Each structure stands twice: as C-alpha cells, then as structure tokens.
Amino acid sequence: MKRFFLTAIILLVLVAGFFFTIRKLDNSVADMQGFYSSDYPQNAPLLLPSLFIDGERFYIKMAVTSGDTALAFGDSGGGISMMPAPVADKFKLDSKVHLGLLRGLMPFRYICFSDIVSDPHMPPPYPLRSFVIRRLFSRITVPTLFVPPMDDEVKFIMKSMPFDIFLGQNFFMGKAWTIDYENQQVWVNTRIATSEIGKPGVQHIGFKKNKNKENVNGHASFFIEVDGEIIEVLFDTGATIVLSEKGKKLLKTNRKTISGSFIAASVFDKWQQKHPDWKCYPKSDMNSDIIEVPKISIGGNEVGPVLFAKRNDEVWSQGMIQTMDTVVKGAIGGSALKYLKVMIDYNTDLIKFEK
Numbered sequence: 001m002k003r004f005f006l007t008a009i010i011l012l013v014l015v016a017g018f019f020f021t022i023r024k025l026d027n028s029v030a031d032m033q034g035f036y037s038s039d040y041p042q043n044a045p046l047l048l049p050s051l052f053i054d055g056e057r058f059y060i061k062m063a064v065t066s067g068d069t070a071l072a073f074g075d076s077g078g079g080i081s082m083m084p085a086p087v088a089d090k091f092k093l094d095s096k097v098h099l100g101l102l103r104g105l106m107p108f109r110y111i112c113f114s115d116i117v118s119d120p121h122m123p124p125p126y127p128l129r130s131f132v133i134r135r136l137f138s139r140i141t142v143p144t145l146f147v148p149p150m151d152d153e154v155k156f157i158m159k160s161m162p163f164d165i166f167l168g169q170n171f172f173m174g175k176a177w178t179i180d181y182e183n184q185q186v187w188v189n190t191r192i193a194t195s196e197i198g199k200p201g202v203q204h205i206g207f208k209k210n211k212n213k214e215n216v217n218g219h220a221s222f223f224i225e226v227d228g229e230i231i232e233v234l235f236d237t238g239a240t241i242v243l244s245e246k247g248k249k250l251l252k253t254n255r256k257t258i259s260g261s262f263i264a265a266s267v268f269d270k271w272q273q274k275h276p277d278w279k280c281y282p283k284s285d286m287n288s289d290i291i292e293v294p295k296i297s298i299g300g301n302e303v304g305p306v307l308f309a310k311r312n313d314e315v316w317s318q319g320m321i322q323t324m325d326t327v328v329k330g331a332i333g334g335s336a337l338k339y340l341k342v343m344i345d346y347n348t349d350l351i352k353f354e355k
Helices: 001-031 083-090 152-160 245-251 265-274 313-320
Strands: 046-048 050-053 056-064 069-075 097-102 106-112 133-135 142-146 165-167 176-180 183-189 202-204 223-224 228-236 240-242 258-259 263-266 279-286 288-292 296-298 300-305 306-311 329-334 340-347 350-352
Touching: 050 097, 050 176, 228 300, 240 279, 245 279, 263 313, 265 306
Parallel strands: 069 165, 228 329, 263 306
Antiparallel strands: 046 183, 050 056, 056 069, 097 106, 097 133, 106 142, 176 183, 176 340, 202 350, 223 228, 223 296, 240 258, 263 329, 279 288, 288 306, 296 300, 340 350
C-alpha cells in the first residue's frame, strides 16, 4: 500500500511539473520577439480566387492537395481558423490530422496548412500566441488549422454558414488586404503606407498588443459615426444574421442567413427610442431584434441603409474585450461594408474606406 501511494505521489509530481513547465513556456510566448517568421512572399498585390455571397460575405477558393477546391469563409471577426473533421475526411486529409497539446493538458487536433494547400501564393494563417500547440515541450511553429470535434456549436455554424474551411482572425493577421465589395474581389499584399495617415477615408485601427507593441490578436477596432455619435466597433467581414421564420417574413426573403452588423443593446435601445421611424424587425435574428439604420458614416463615406442585430452589452464588455484593445459597442459586417472598397493593413495598423 505504501508503494502504491508513493508511486501515485511521484506521478502527481511529474504531471504537475510538466503542466507548470508548459504553462511557463506558454506565458513566455506572449512577449516573445520573432514569435513567427513567415516565408510567405508579400510582394506585388495578388488577386485571390473568391466567391461572394450576394456581394456581402465571401469565400476564398483554395485548391487543396487532393485536387479539389475548398470554399474558405472569410471572417475577420471570428476565432481561430479551422477545418472540421468531416471536411478533412472528404478531401482525404484525415491522415494529416495530428494531435497536440494546448495549455499543457488539453488535447488539440490540428492539420498543417501546407498539407492542405500547396500553392505558395495562398496566404497562410498566422499562429496565435494564445493558442500555442505543443508536442510535449516542442512548440508547433508552422501555420495550422484547428480540427474541432463536431459538437453542437460547430454543427450550428456549419448549418448556418456552410464552409469547408473557416478563416478566422489569424488568417488575416500579418498581411494587408483589399476587399472590394462592389467588384467582388479579394486582394492580398495591398499595403497602406503610413504616409496615407490623414488622407480621406483612412483610420488607425486598434489591436490588443504585448509589451513589445506587437499584435497579439487579429480583432481590429475602428470607429463609425451614427446620428452624430462616434461608436467604436469590430471589423467583422463574416458577421452573419441567422433569420428566424418571423425574420424571413418581415424581411421578405427565403434566405436562411444574411450579412449583418451588430450593436450593443444599450445603443440599440437608444436608437429605437430616439428614432421611432427607423424600421425594426422583432425576434428576426433568431430571438434577437434587428434595426435598420438609414445611414451611417464609415471613413467619411455615408452608406445605408444598414441592418444591425441586437447583442447584449456583455458580449462586448466581457467577451470581445478579451481579444481587443478597447471595449467596442458593436461590429461592422457586410450589411455596411457591401457599399465600400475596404483596405486593411495589419502591419501598419491602418484601414481605408472608399465608396
């Protein structure tokens, strides 16, 4: 019996030592310089093959190693980039899925981006400092996609917005993009020089940064103007409203989803009280209300009408603040961006809007 307890104590000490060593290594990554050195060529502007949904949301079409084409949904306001397990099976990539450890003990399935897409011109996702994957003590430094279990949340996302690959915030990081909604084009390597600061349509964007002033996350904050009020928001290309049956009737559409933008409940209620003439669609985004704002200003460009779905204030003050530099009051997606040509540079922290 004594031997059993002694063995158990030794095992617990070893596990605890391993766990705390990994935690220490992971914590050091937060401020590590040279965290990721990409060999992706960011030279001349490159037009990526894409498919726009009603001119408001977009897929990037990626040729995969199996010879098929994957539809990769672009969501700058989303979480980590991923490929669900059934898609990996469909593209005969299941043998390329690896098992690693996240935060020391959590099993984490992933697939290397180079095992999916062989085209060197296709931009890879940027590894996130908060999602360090390890094999024992060795950190995985190459770009990867998370392969999540098919839980209810992933099933709901895929049912609402079908995709083969989900391109979240880390896909956009470290690069410069142009999303031309009018011409339905997506370009990469379209830099915005710091000399553009002060010119029409150009804004600084905010990111959560470490002590070395490096971007830790890819959720960009900027501002819009509505009814004379400046409102800080998230740049969210994938913002999606999932229509209820009531919503379909009120908005006179058979579509399951439409592009959207989101706004904090406190702002929504203020708009509704101040402007009773603005159209409202109760319980149209599942159980949430939608309001139609006749016009808003983005980078000095007046656009509208714009649909905003209501979200609790805590979504921004307690949720999104974890990955953002400031507490925003909403997110701007395709229901507003569809009127514009948007350039965003994650290296110079600038965004430019043209109408």
